[in-house]
Amino acid sequence: MIIQGGMGAGVSDWRLANAVSRQGQLGVVSGTALDTILVRRLQDGDPDGDMRRAMARFPIPEVTERILDRYYQPAGRPAGTPYTLLPLYRAELGVEREQLLMLASFVEVYLAREGHSGMVGINLLTKIQLPNLATLYGAMLAGVDAVLMGAGIPREFPAALDALAEHRPAVAAFDVEGAPNAEISQVHFDPTQHWATLPAPLGRPFFLPIIASNSLATMMARKASGRIDGFIIEGPTAGGHNAPPRGATQLNDRGEPIYGPRDAVDLAKIAELGLPFWLAGGMGSPEGLRQALESGAAGIQVGTLFAFCDEAGHTPEFKSSILSAAMRDAVDVKTDPRASPTGFPFKVVDWDANPADWEARIRICDLGYLRSAYYAEGQVRFRCPAAPIDGYVSKGGKVEETEGRKCLCNALMANVGLAQLQANGTPEPPLITSGDDLRQIATFLNGRTHYSAADVITYLLDGVAEHAQGECAAVAPEVL
Incomplete structure (x- = not known):
């Protein structure tokens, strides 16, 4: 009944997903920027040995050896030493x-x-197109059970999962502005390039697209490239990237996008598609779970409560500071239409002890996950509105597109204790995201200064046991 949200890079990490799965619910790891996260953990010495223990089980040992040789620092980085960066993505990996x-x-x-x-x-994130196929294949090699994809229209990924399970080449969309032909607008991944002898077929994970409209749900159910196993229906109160409002964007007096009746999802029509669905955004309470079940949903996806629990990847300092602020009613969540380079509205947390100074940050684009691709002078190039302004404009971008943009790539690393040191020795600032529920988290805390993932699940399931038993009793024994 509970799907743990796939929050920002390194927040929904393996520890949190493991803790949720141990409680019988669906634990979810974030697949964003995992290559950077791995090499930074190695450069910090992998003190508990977890990375190296898992790397030793990777079925292509020469890859493990190469990455350890290149990035592992047994004693960690010397103080004041920046992380060694990975090369920026090119059009062909x-x-x-x-x-x-x-x-x-x-x-x-x-x-x-x-x-x-x-x-x-x-x-x-469907929007981060170049790494997705290789990331999925690695996850499938480890036996992942479900794939959740939002921030775009992931219509080609059901077929990609079918192909990857059989170690066949897979293709996904690659948005290149001005591309002269369809071949340029594709990402190709061929598993056979990585094996001397192909292993046995892999399990094909369930596929759950994250959608925010009936039209997208209908399109995915009827026109996607393969099997859809259900939907996560995410409302605009959810953390991270939100779908933009339908129609012309209007802002409230706080500068936030205004969502209206056109943005509401008709759950009865969703149910007619015949697939299970889970509700996300503002549902993280026993009442929310009960309402979801009564509406015909299979359950809920919860982000905010899990994002600040003991096992989540946010640094302990940020978690304790934000929770303390929430207890004092000194925390706010704003839907910022400008912060993300993607153009999607993005939820941003502010609190009275927020250490981030974005005005003082020197613009740089050295991770590049959210760059957009364009075609010029016979090749695919990249630009990002959060990069240095002169460089962005020289690449054909409009100066007004840079206003208010923040480097989410570096901020998300800072959120989880992997902040890069800039050239002047200043660490990259954080940018914490959360759902609107954070404003009411003090009620859940009830005087506590911290809590576990198990505490969240116990709280959410309170009062729904009878409902769940009734639902199970109504299912035919042969189905059970």
């Missing part, structure tokens, strides 16, 4: 970069599945 992506997602899923028999999922 080389074999070695694909293998790093495969290894990184394998490690995260392997650790999330370790020590229990529960289900584990991985969450990917």
Whole structure:
């Protein structure tokens, strides 16, 4: 009944997913920027040995050896030393970069599945197109049970999962502005390039697209490239990237997009599609779960409560500071239409002890996950409105598109204790995201200063046991 949200890079990490799955619910790891996260953990010394333990189980050992040789620092980085960066993505990923992506997602899923028999999922952003196929293949090598995808229209990924399960080449969309032909507008991934002898077929995970409209649900159910196993229906109160409002965007007096009746999802029409669905955004309470079940949903996806629990990847300092602020009613969540380079509205947390100083940050684009591609002078190039303004404009971007943009790539690393040091020695600032529910989290805390993932699940399931038993009793014994 509960799907743990696939929050920002490294927040829904393997520890959190493992803890949720041990409780019989669906734990989910974030698949965003896992290659950078792995190599930074190695550069910090992998003090508990978790990365190396999982890497030792990766079925292509020469890849593990190469990555350890290149990035592992047993004593960690010397103080004041920046992380060694990975090269920025190019339009065609080389074999070695694909293998790093495969290894990184394998490690995260392997650790999330370790020590229990529960289900584990991985969450990917459709918008970050180049790494997705290799990331999925690595996760499938580790036995991932479910794939969740939002921030775009992932219509080609059901067929990609079918192909990857059989180690066949897979194709996904690659949005290139001005591309002269369809071939340029595709990402290709061929598993056979990575094996001397192909292993046995892999399990094909369930596929759950994250949608925010009836039209998208209908299109995915009827026109996607393969099997859809259900939907996660996400409302505009959910954390991270939100779908933009339908129609012309209007802003309230706080500068936030205004959502109206056209943005509401008709759950009765969703139910007519005949697939299970889960509700996300503002549902993280026993009442929310009961309402979801009564509406015909299979359950809920919950992000905010899990994002600040003991096992979540946010640094302990940020978690304790934000929870303390919430107890004092000194925390706010704003839907910022400008912060994300993607153009999607993005939820941003502010609190009275927020250390981020974005005005002082020197613009730089050295991770590049959210860059957009365009075609010029016979080749695919990249630009990002959060990069240095002169460079963005020289690449054909409009200066007004840079206003208010923030480097989410570096901020998300800072959120989980992997902040890069800029050239002047200043660490990258954080940018915490959360759903609107954070404003009411003090009620759940009830005086506590911290809590576990198990506490969240116990709280959410309170009062729904009878409903769940009734639902099970109504299912035919042969189906059970």
